[in-house]
Amino acid sequence: MNQYAEMFQYVKNALSYYDTHGRKGKLKFRYNRSEHTMRVCQWAVRLADEYPGEIDLDSLKIAAIFHDIGYSVEEDRTSHPANGAKLCREYLTARNYPAAQVDFICELILRHSDKECIHDDIPAELILLMEADLLDDTGAQGIVLDIWVESRREDADYASMLGHIREYTLRTMQKDSVRTPAAKRIWAEKRALAESFAESLSRDLTGDWMEKLI
Numbered sequence: 001m002n003q004y005a006e007m008f009q010y011v012k013n014a015l016s017y018y019d020t021h022g023r024k025g026k027l028k029f030r031y032n033r034s035e036h037t038m039r040v041c042q043w044a045v046r047l048a049d050e051y052p053g054e055i056d057l058d059s060l061k062i063a064a065i066f067h068d069i070g071y072s073v074e075e076d077r078t079s080h081p082a083n084g085a086k087l088c089r090e091y092l093t094a095r096n097y098p099a100a101q102v103d104f105i106c107e108l109i110l111r112h113s114d115k116e117c118i119h120d121d122i123p124a125e126l127i128l129l130m131e132a133d134l135l136d137d138t139g140a141q142g143i144v145l146d147i148w149v150e151s152r153r154e155d156a157d158y159a160s161m162l163g164h165i166r167e168y169t170l171r172t173m174q175k176d177s178v179r180t181p182a183a184k185r186i187w188a189e190k191r192a193l194a195e196s197f198a199e200s201l202s203r204d205l206t207g208d209w210m211e212k213l214i
């Protein structure tokens with residue numbers, strides 16, 4: 001097992017309670033954070049591959065693997081970036097990673113949820129980590145997630161599903177959330193797919209057959 005596989009297994013173990021019980025609150029929803037983590041790692045590597053400048057790929061991969069481990073802290077999920085940075089620091093320090101690299105990785109984890117600052121003067125690795133996190137659960141995946149959540153309502157129907165998709169996935173994808181050329185291209189593809197899906201569903205649900213019948 002290489003170092004990244006070991007790290008992922010460590011994170012997966014830490015998140016096992018969250019992944020089997022979902023999150024607390026009125027919208028109890030079983031969301032698998034380990035699977036999200038794996039997808040974010042894939043996006044990070046893919047974006048780094050197309051990034052037109054120098055990237056500390058090792059630090060980016062490690063930050064992506066640990067970025068949501070903070071959700072494993074049951075009693076305080078609101079500050080998952082700070083909790084995640086702390087847990088990652090403990091892991092890396094115990095394995096003698098260089099102090100400067102540990103500081104850098106922990107800074108990436110600590111700031112990854114502050115998506116508003118993606119257009120500011122920040123390290124490229126932080127931009128790619130945020131973009132990777134944003135690209136997951138959007139587009140086709142976002143629509144599935146919307147339906148998944150909406151279907152928990154007893155009175156859910158096609159119209160409410162469409163409303164949910166418009167309110168969440170379509171609205172999210174209207175924002176200018178990503179920055180690098182590769183992420184912008186993928187974001188635009190996902191947005192076009194989501195818009196096309198919603199338009200098609202809307203047409204299917206609002207036929208004018210009754211007007212023609214009477």
Ligand SMILES: [Fe+2]
Nearest residue numbers: 040067068133
């Ligand atoms: Fe995440």
